[in-house]
Amino acid sequence: MIENETFETSYARLEVILEKMNSGKVALDESLKLYEEADRLISSCTKRLNDAEQKIEILMKQRNGDLALNESGQPQTENFATQKRSL
Amino acid sequence: MQPILTVTELTLSIKNHLESKFPSIVLKGEISNFKEQTSGHLYFTLKDAESQISCVLFKGNTKNLARRPKDGDQVTLKAELTVYPPRGSYQLLVKEMQYSGVGELLLKLHELKNTLQARGWLSPSLKKPLPKFPKRIGIVTSATGAVIQDIINVLSRRFHGLEIVLNPVKVQGEGAAEEIAKAIYQFNQHKLCDVLIVGRGGGSLEDLWPFNEEIVAKAIFESHIPVISAVGHETDFSISDLVADIRAPTPSAAAELVIGEKSHYLKQLELCRQRVLHTILGSIKQYKHRLDSHKKQPYFTNPSFLLSKYALLIDDAEERLREVMTRTLTQRKLQLFGLQKQAAALKPTLQIQSLKARLQQIDKSLQATFLTQLGRKKEHLARLIPHLKSIDPKNLIAKGYCILFPEKENSAILSIKDLHLNSSIRLLLNGGVAKATIGEIVHD
Numbered sequence: 001m002i003e004n005e006t007f008e009t010s011y012a013r014l015e016v017i018l019e020k021m022n023s024g025k026v027a028l029d030e031s032l033k034l035y036e037e038a039d040r041l042i043s044s045c046t047k048r049l050n051d052a053e054q055k056i057e058i059l060m061k062q063r064n065g066d067l068a069l070n071e072s073g074q075p076q077t078e079n080f081a082t083q084k085r086s087l
Numbered sequence: 088m089q090p091i092l093t094v095t096e097l098t099l100s101i102k103n104h105l106e107s108k109f110p111s112i113v114l115k116g117e118i119s120n121f122k123e124q125t126s127g128h129l130y131f132t133l134k135d136a137e138s139q140i141s142c143v144l145f146k147g148n149t150k151n152l153a154r155r156p157k158d159g160d161q162v163t164l165k166a167e168l169t170v171y172p173p174r175g176s177y178q179l180l181v182k183e184m185q186y187s188g189v190g191e192l193l194l195k196l197h198e199l200k201n202t203l204q205a206r207g208w209l210s211p212s213l214k215k216p217l218p219k220f221p222k223r224i225g226i227v228t229s230a231t232g233a234v235i236q237d238i239i240n241v242l243s244r245r246f247h248g249l250e251i252v253l254n255p256v257k258v259q260g261e262g263a264a265e266e267i268a269k270a271i272y273q274f275n276q277h278k279l280c281d282v283l284i285v286g287r288g289g290g291s292l293e294d295l296w297p298f299n300e301e302i303v304a305k306a307i308f309e310s311h312i313p314v315i316s317a318v319g320h321e322t323d324f325s326i327s328d329l330v331a332d333i334r335a336p337t338p339s340a341a342a343e344l345v346i347g348e349k350s351h352y353l354k355q356l357e358l359c360r361q362r363v364l365h366t367i368l369g370s371i372k373q374y375k376h377r378l379d380s381h382k383k384q385p386y387f388t389n390p391s392f393l394l395s396k397y398a399l400l401i402d403d404a405e406e407r408l409r410e411v412m413t414r415t416l417t418q419r420k421l422q423l424f425g426l427q428k429q430a431a432a433l434k435p436t437l438q439i440q441s442l443k444a445r446l447q448q449i450d451k452s453l454q455a456t457f458l459t460q461l462g463r464k465k466e467h468l469a470r471l472i473p474h475l476k477s478i479d480p481k482n483l484i485a486k487g488y489c490i491l492f493p494e495k496e497n498s499a500i501l502s503i504k505d506l507h508l509n510s511s512i513r514l515l516l517n518g519g520v521a522k523a524t525i526g527e528i529v530h531d
Contacts (some may be wrong), residue, residue: 007220007352011352017363018359018362018363021366022366031366035364035366035367038360038363039360039363042356042360042363045352045356046353046356049220049353049356050248054243054248054249055249055250056250056253057250057253058230058252058254058255059252059253059254059255059279065265065266065269067273067277074277075273075279077252080230080235080251
């Protein structure tokens, strides 16, 4: 899968491949190629779905309930697990 | 004439009319004549200053009661009207009962619902779809308690790749609604997530009340981020449920909803993997099978099969060749035989024989011819003899003629030229020979 392809286009391509392969009209050589492509697509799609780091954060707040912001104006967070231990 | 009804007919008609007219009622009043039967069903009368109505609360609906009712309790009921024909009485079948204060809340809840509905906030067309593949999930709930843990458990169990951002809020009591609303705004303001879960665990109507406040409804309604409301509750609904894009019965269910699409796709991808594998293996198997069956073809198992066609051709050709040869040979033999015959016929001995034969024939015919000729000649001669005799010189001599001969020769003198003067000649005359001498020669 090319980087800028969306999950949807990859998935759609996957469905096309499946249909083709199941049609039984494809020569063995081509179906092997299709299989390789499908395998790649499945792996990259799966990776894309799982492609982020697990993070559990809690927003830091001031007394008045406003969010604590850093210098660039972004809300500050801390790791939720850490916060839990401190409780 | 007016039709005459039976009591039952009238009662059933009343029952139908009343029950369909009041299928669901919320009303408040004071409990009196409270009685609990051994069956566990509760019977009482609800009254206000001027009226009263019989009520029954079946055992099945009593388990949500905070405590046993008693006479004098101010309550709010949710009930339906039923008519009991054997007694000709009507009564309320109570579904839910809240004690004083709570009754007010329930009324408020229904009022707010109606208000929001009137504003169009509950319109299904306004519901935003959940993102298919959320990366960041915002949660508005208490930092303590089971809810956030449940959500984290569900999300972590299924995926490793999710960011969870908790905005910790009070979920009950004074100021909770404001905090919840503010948290929703904060998520929107800083675009902190793709989808928002707003919720808390189960509790009494009072406990859940913040989620029924208009300020929370407004925050949810105005949120650009899709909101899932997850409030565990005993009532049919909370206001937040109604305004949210999706409601979930529990916070865990909300978490499942968030990742539903994603896990659906993961499942699909896994299914895809199995299917393509199955297809390709099937296809390979099929080809292998075909190959095997090809291998079993006589051409491969028995190569001579491949040649048999040609072998047949060769056999056939050989056969024909043999026939031709035989025929030719026979012909040639016959020819040879003929030639031999001819040759035999041309053998010199035979030729000689035949020539001899011919010669004999010719000889014979010659002889025959000769004899014939001879005969003829003889005949001719015979015919000549008299003639010759007639011209015989002796006969002439007899007739007076004489023949002159030289003295010493026997050939007759035929011409005067052969005579010389004084030469002696002999004269053959009839009756003898006389000698004479030539005295004179006179030529003509």
